[in-house]
Amino acid sequence: MKVAISACLAGQKCRYDGNDNHDIRLISKLEGCELILFCPEDYAFGSPRARMDLVQTAQGIRAISDVTGADLSMSIEQYAQTFFKMHPDIDLFIGKDRSPSCGVCSAKLYDKEKKLLSTEETGLMAKEAKKRGICALDAEDVISPIVFNKG
Numbered sequence: 001m002k003v004a005i006s007a008c009l010a011g012q013k014c015r016y017d018g019n020d021n022h023d024i025r026l027i028s029k030l031e032g033c034e035l036i037l038f039c040p041e042d043y044a045f046g047s048p049r050a051r052m053d054l055v056q057t058a059q060g061i062r063a064i065s066d067v068t069g070a071d072l073s074m075s076i077e078q079y080a081q082t083f084f085k086m087h088p089d090i091d092l093f094i095g096k097d098r099s100p101s102c103g104v105c106s107a108k109l110y111d112k113e114k115k116l117l118s119t120e121e122t123g124l125m126a127k128e129a130k131k132r133g134i135c136a137l138d139a140e141d142v143i144s145p146i147v148f149n150k151g
């Protein structure tokens, strides 16, 4: 099974602050799968970098820099489209929960005044996976059954 997964979950130091989100339990659960790592933000902006948020605008939901207010969406969307074109046979997408790029149904959405509108939004990379009909899960939803089973 081919699994596209946020690179930070596999230990790459590609977070906005130059750290990772290495999730050893999740990675061991995926043993035997072919993991294909991605990080749209590191590719487009490097690490470390300024944070961004999903903001509801007149042009739709956009990724806006916390520092400059610039719309950073296009670079992420282009990366996502290229990634899925290069890997047309992905069976499962696992995104880092709450990320404005990778979160599947857990990203925060704000309005222009920074009022929280939702905590169940889809990040821009995950949106492309869903658009292509790929089964997509937040990392926390892959790991939670293990916690449940262990009581």
Ligand code: SF4
Pocket: 006, 007, 008, 009, 014, 015, 016, 038, 039, 040, 041, 042, 096, 099, 101, 102
């Ligand atoms: S959540 Fe996504 S964009 Fe953020 S560091 Fe991880 S892979 Fe990169």
